[in-house]
Amino acid sequence: MKAMISEKYGKVPLKLADMPVPTVGENDVLAEIHAASINPVDFKIRDGKVRMLTKYHMPLILGNDFSGVIKHVGSRVKRFKVGDEIYGRAAKGRIGTFAEYIAIDESAIALKPQNLSFVEAASIPLVGLTSYQALHDILQVTAGQKVFIPAGAGGVGTFAIQLAKAMNAYVATTTSEAGYKLVKSLGADQIIDYKTEQFDEILHNYDVVFDTIGGETLEKAFKIVKSGGQIVSIAGLPNARFGKEYGSGFLKTNLFRIATHKITKLEKQNNVKYTFLFMKPSGEQLKIITELIESEKIIPVIDREYPFEEAQKAMEYSESGRAKGKIILRIK
Known part of the structure; x- marks a missing residue:
């Protein structure tokens, strides 16, 4: 699969690379990612500023939240099925949403709000x-x-x-x-x-x-x-x-x-x-957020969208601090 990787800690430009499709555990789903969100934590991880809390091995696929479609489910997955449109925030030790696929525990995802596009939904989880x-x-x-x-x-x-x-x-x-x-x-x-x-x-x-x-x-x-x-x-x-x-x-x-x-x-x-606060992934809390979104009490606010190949430009814009709302990568 195609993925945007960081090859070492520091302000090194992201690189488009071929990476293996993640292995799906018994409690995981394999999601085809349609859109991912850029967040300040992404460049903090890249720069090594969270190593005291979570260590990562390089090369590393960056990205923490996403929206997409389930393509495969693990043997013990009960709440989701192939074809479900979902969104979620990956666990800190299993990030990697700047890619075509991600394996993620079913406890970290929820069904995508019905009134949002994939781009809009990707702006929400984190x-x-x-x-x-x-x-x-x-x-x-x-x-x-x-x-x-x-x-x-x-x-x-x-x-x-x-x-x-x-x-x-x-x-x-x-x-x-x-x-x-x-x-x-x-x-x-x-x-x-x-x-x-x-x-x-x-x-x-x-x-x-x-x-x-x-x-x-x-x-x-x-x-x-x-x-x-x-x-x-x-x-x-x-x-x-x-x-x-x-x-x-x-x-x-x-x-x-x-x-x-x-x-x-x-x-x-x-x-x-x-x-x-070091936020924890939670599909159950995302379900509550989904209700707020579908009742239009909360609407997504998106500043810019970038094609997948321009992930580095998206990161640079995020670091500029000028964004009003979220920055999104369109992956599919």
């Missing part, structure tokens, strides 16, 4: 599951709560705003003037132009923050959350609490503790809980 696990599982957002989601025009932001509004929360976000109309159309209640305004000088007494940027944005978020509130980040660093829960071992957990010393200090000073 950002959808990330947002759901942040807002529903960890933050447990309830109606009327004030939620801050920075970078509202980004891939995760565009989904998270819609999900938070579906949960009847009040949502504030940041974007540039170019992204104002988009985030407004998604339901954002308060929009801050990050180029001319400082969100920590405007927002106060927020219940929770879903951080997608990390760094200074994450640190400033502690100023706007009320005592007893929470911050979840997918862009900050893992802390010792995460290390223990993830089973990272004593050495790595201690390194996480040292690296997040400043964040831990901010937690204590502000009485705000910080959680690092």
Whole structure:
């Protein structure tokens, strides 16, 4: 099969190569991939920035989420059949959606929303599951709560705003003037132009923050959350609490503790809980997301589509940080 591979860690251009079709385990389906999504985690994996959490062997087929059609099912697969149109997020140790085929455990997939094309469906799994696990599982957002989601025009932001509004929360976000109309159309209640305004000088007494940027944005978020509130980040660093829960071992957990010393200090000073989220694949949660999409409470937001052969251009555009919504590779 054709696949886009990374031959070594670092900013090395993706290479189109012939790779073996994946072996299908007894709980797997073999999916013919029609479209795949580009996500920031793809270039983080390529650059070796997640090696502390997950190690990969080179050459590596990149890509984390997809949509496609089942071509074969393992002997113990019960919920799916050949011909089903599906979408999903591959397990961290079995990524590889920048390819014509992927073998994936049936627990990580769901039937594709009937009202979405393959391109639209491919935009959903990673950002959808990330947002759901942040807002529903960890933050447990309830109606009327004030939620801050920075970078509202980004891939995760565009989904998270819609999900938070579906949960009847009040949502504030940041974007540039170019992204104002988009985030407004998604339901954002308060929009801050990050180029001319400082969100920590405007927002106060927020219940929770879903951080997608990390760094200074994450640190400033502690100023706007009320005592007893929470911050979840997918862009900050893992802390010792995460290390223990993830089973990272004593050495790595201690390194996480040292690296997040400043964040831990901010937690204590502000009485705000910080959680690092490393999203988990879940077909069951995708089914919930499918219901939200089919009832039109959430719509996909796509910035650009690229043909499979231009995967490197798609990665470069993703790294530019200019995308409003998702970037998609059309594979079939």
